[in-house]
Amino acid sequence: MRARFGTAGNPEGFYAAGKKQSKQMPGWLRERGLDAYEYQCGKGVTVGEATARAIGQAAAQAGIALSLHAPYFVNPANPEPDSQAKTAGYVLAACRVARWMGADRVVVHTGAIQKRTRQAALATARQCFRTLRHRCDEEGYQDILLCPETMGKINQLGDLEEVLTLCTEAEGLLPCVDFGHLYARSLGALDGPEAVERMLDQMVRELGVARASQFHSHFSKIAYTPRGGEARHLTFDQPDFGPDPAPLCEALARRGWSPRVICESAGTQDVDALWMKGAYLRALGETAEG
Numbered sequence: 123m124r125a126r127f128g129t130a131g132n133p134e135g136f137y138a139a140g141k142k143q144s145k146q147m148p149g150w151l152r153e154r155g156l157d158a159y160e161y162q163c164g165k166g167v168t169v170g171e172a173t174a175r176a177i178g179q180a181a182a183q184a185g186i187a188l189s190l191h192a193p194y195f196v197n198p199a200n201p202e203p204d205s206q207a208k209t210a211g212y213v214l215a216a217c218r219v220a221r222w223m224g225a226d227r228v229v230v231h232t233g234a235i236q237k238r239t240r241q242a243a244l245a246t247a248r249q250c251f252r253t254l255r256h257r258c259d260e261e262g263y264q265d266i267l268l269c270p271e272t273m274g275k276i277n278q279l280g281d282l283e284e285v286l287t288l289c290t291e292a293e294g295l296l297p298c299v300d301f302g303h304l305y306a307r308s309l310g311a312l313d314g315p316e317a318v319e320r321m322l323d324q325m326v327r328e329l330g331v332a333r334a335s336q337f338h339s340h341f342s343k344i345a346y347t348p349r350g351g352e353a354r355h356l357t358f359d360q361p362d363f364g365p366d367p368a369p370l371c372e373a374l375a376r377r378g379w380s381p382r383v384i385c386e387s388a389g390t391q392d393v394d395a396l397w398m399k400g401a402y403l404r405a406l407g408e409t410a411e412g
């Protein structure tokens with residue numbers, strides 16, 4: 123099993139190539155040498171069944187692994203029953219589309235702390251993810267993994283430890299480790315080979331190597347501010363901020379892990395995903411063509 127690399131949504135290069143529809147993305151990604159695609163439902167689950175099935179068919183033909191990003195409006199850490207019901211509604215709607223597409227992973231944000239302690243927010247989110255997993259199983263989505271994501275703003279729940287704790291609530295939960303977010307919320311501390319090794323070791327300790335090695339991932343360089351954390355996504359060409367993608371690619375190859383790495387660069391997701399795949403293959407001792 124190999125690590126897969128792909129894009130979050132449709133990069134600028136896709137439109138520059140004269141393509142318009144997401145169902146053209148899987149074939150285009152394959153031509154580019156990539157093998158994963160994360161469909162974005164961050165602003166709502168609005169995609170219809172026919173479109174979703176067409177994307178799924180194209181992905182199956184092109185050998186592209188599909189995941190889906192659930193709406194940003196979820197807040198698993200908010201204990202209000204109304205909010206919990208809305209979160210469940212969004213996640214179930216995302217799973218329905220994932221089923222139409224044949225996507226096997228749904229990424230879910232972990233929520234805002236608001237005026238509570240981190241501990242209280244985490245306790246609410248743990249209960250929420252356990253319930254979400256249960257509801258999704260009941261609806262027949264047992265084979266679709268829910269992936270709580272590490273978040274980039276300091277006032278959000280979702281550092282690595284919190285996300286790993288959430289994932290201990292059920293087997294059907296897999297971390298979405300967004301290394302750009304972790305870099306931003308740590309104000310640049312989580313960068314470089316030692317930090318990468320520490321994070322991957324932490325995942326093994328909490329989840330065991332079998333689960334940890336299959337993790338879901340987002341990667342981009344991210345600008346941050348000292349008070350808030352995440353400010354904006356950058357491209358790999360922009361040198362002012364990190365994290366450096368090389369140590370992760372090398373660590374994945376050295377460990378023989380096979381995660382799915384989704385690049386969230388600002389417009390250059392395909393170019394930067396290919397950069398990562400190249401670094402990974404070089405570390406494996408292969409070339410992109412081989």
Ligand SMILES: [Zn+2]
Pocket residue numbers: 191229231271
């Ligand atoms: Zn996200």
